[in-house]
Amino acid sequence: MSDVDVEAPGQPGRRPRGRPGYDRDTVLRRAIELFNRQGYDATSINDLAVDLGVSKSALYHHFDSKEALLSAALDEALEGLSSAVAAAADATRDESAYDRLRATVEAAVHILVAHLPAVTLLLRVRGNSPLEMSALERRRHIDEQLATLVRQAAAEGDLRDDVDPEVISRLVFGMVNSLTDWYRPDGPIPPDTIAAAVAGVLFQGLHASR
Amino acid sequence: MSDVDVEAPGQPGRRPRGRPGYDRDTVLRRAIELFNRQGYDATSINDLAVDLGVSKSALYHHFDSKEALLSAALDEALEGLSSAVAAAADATRDESAYDRLRATVEAAVHILVAHLPAVTLLLRVRGNSPLEMSALERRRHIDEQLATLVRQAAAEGDLRDDVDPEVISRLVFGMVNSLTDWYRPDGPIPPDTIAAAVAGVLFQGLHASR
Numbered sequence: 001m002s003d004v005d006v007e008a009p010g011q012p013g014r015r016p017r018g019r020p021g022y023d024r025d026t027v028l029r030r031a032i033e034l035f036n037r038q039g040y041d042a043t044s045i046n047d048l049a050v051d052l053g054v055s056k057s058a059l060y061h062h063f064d065s066k067e068a069l070l071s072a073a074l075d076e077a078l079e080g081l082s083s084a085v086a087a088a089a090d091a092t093r094d095e096s097a098y099d100r101l102r103a104t105v106e107a108a109v110h111i112l113v114a115h116l117p118a119v120t121l122l123l124r125v126r127g128n129s130p131l132e133m134s135a136l137e138r139r140r141h142i143d144e145q146l147a148t149l150v151r152q153a154a155a156e157g158d159l160r161d162d163v164d165p166e167v168i169s170r171l172v173f174g175m176v177n178s179l180t181d182w183y184r185p186d187g188p189i190p191p192d193t194i195a196a197a198v199a200g201v202l203f204q205g206l207h208a209s210r
Numbered sequence: 211m212s213d214v215d216v217e218a219p220g221q222p223g224r225r226p227r228g229r230p231g232y233d234r235d236t237v238l239r240r241a242i243e244l245f246n247r248q249g250y251d252a253t254s255i256n257d258l259a260v261d262l263g264v265s266k267s268a269l270y271h272h273f274d275s276k277e278a279l280l281s282a283a284l285d286e287a288l289e290g291l292s293s294a295v296a297a298a299a300d301a302t303r304d305e306s307a308y309d310r311l312r313a314t315v316e317a318a319v320h321i322l323v324a325h326l327p328a329v330t331l332l333l334r335v336r337g338n339s340p341l342e343m344s345a346l347e348r349r350r351h352i353d354e355q356l357a358t359l360v361r362q363a364a365a366e367g368d369l370r371d372d373v374d375p376e377v378i379s380r381l382v383f384g385m386v387n388s389l390t391d392w393y394r395p396d397g398p399i400p401p402d403t404i405a406a407a408v409a410g411v412l413f414q415g416l417h418a419s420r
Binding site: 039041042160162163164167168170171173174175177178179181182183189194196197198200201202203204205206207209 | 249251252370372373374377378380381383384385387388389391392393399404406407408410411412413414415416417419
């Protein structure tokens with residue numbers, strides 16, 4: 001099967017002119033799904049070609065290597081989270097650290113939900129290659145920005161003082177990240193509802209008693 | 211190297227008489243560690259023998275198969291959690307469902323911390339064999355008992371009513387289970403402190419406003 005013969009499902013009769021039948025984004029979505037299902041290390045480019053029903057060269061049209069797919073997936077997950085946390089960490093805004101922290105957590109839930117498969121893949125990365133090490137480093141940087149925000153909110157007296165800010169930061173990310181284990185964006189609970197639930201429980205739980 | 215020549219480290223000169231140098235529990239601990247580090251599917255009995263520096267027959271002295279090791283590890287994780295949840299689900303006790311729920315969460319944190327590697331392994335099981343399917347089924351049963359307790363506490367008016375009890379139950383387990391990602395029992399935070407932190411944040415967060 002040559003590249004030009006490949007047609008994307010749902011587009012019968014629409015023959016791509018000299019280009020593979022799946023666009024770059026579709027290839028990436030399917031790769032992320034397959035990596036999550038059978039593990040990145042256990043998945044070959046050939047597995048992905050079989051899964052999509054295309055030739056390996058059709059895949060190489062879009063991505064140079066399996067690692068380029070992983071890299072694009074991790075970028076997708078990290079860029080959203082980075083910008084949400086960076087925006088909230090911007091201390092020139094005149095809200096309290098507590099309010100900025102709460103806004104960050106709600107934004108993080110929305111990003112996680114919008115990019116659920118990519119974030120799931122990110123959370124499973126264990127540092128088996130320089131690419132994975134660099135993703136872990138970027139995750140650590142995000143964690144540190146959130147921890148700084150937690151420490152500021154604690155210093156401003158808005159957070160309970162019987163739990164260490166580092167632990168608070170871990171528990172916040174723990175609850176948010178656990179959504180990847182069960183939340184489905186196409187299920188009965190809309191993204192806004194889950195973001196409000198997570199932020200509601202966490203911030204009532206974290207608030208200093210008045 | 212024959213079985214009788216094998217000596218456990220730290221026991222120089224103490225030659226086991228006709229038995230392998232590692233006892234059953236040590237073999238199980240090391241197997242769980244290795245499964246967590248490189249994945250159960252990717253680990254062979256041979257890898258474990260190399261890791262322990264013993265012959266494969268020394269391992270088979272204690273466990274019939276790799277699956278028998280996984281089975282023992284999953285039993286360890288599940289038995290502690292099951293009995294904690296079953297004790298709390300016992301409605302003949304005269305505490306409120308809210309108090310029993312809180313006690314269960316604290317007990318679950320203690321069990322998770324005491325059996326951290328086994329619980330970590332349990333949480334990674336994806337149902338790739340009848341044994342794994344049965345472990346997932348037992349996990350689901352525990353989840354259901356906790357969800358029932360959450361619904362009772364909600365019905366008794368002690369839980370916030372703006373978040374669905376099923377979601378509350380997921381978020382509670384999400385925060386508790388996330389400890390496997392970072393908490394180290396030999397680190398600076400004692401088990402009692404982390405159990406109090408998790409229960410403190412969760413139950414302040416979940417309580418109905420007065």
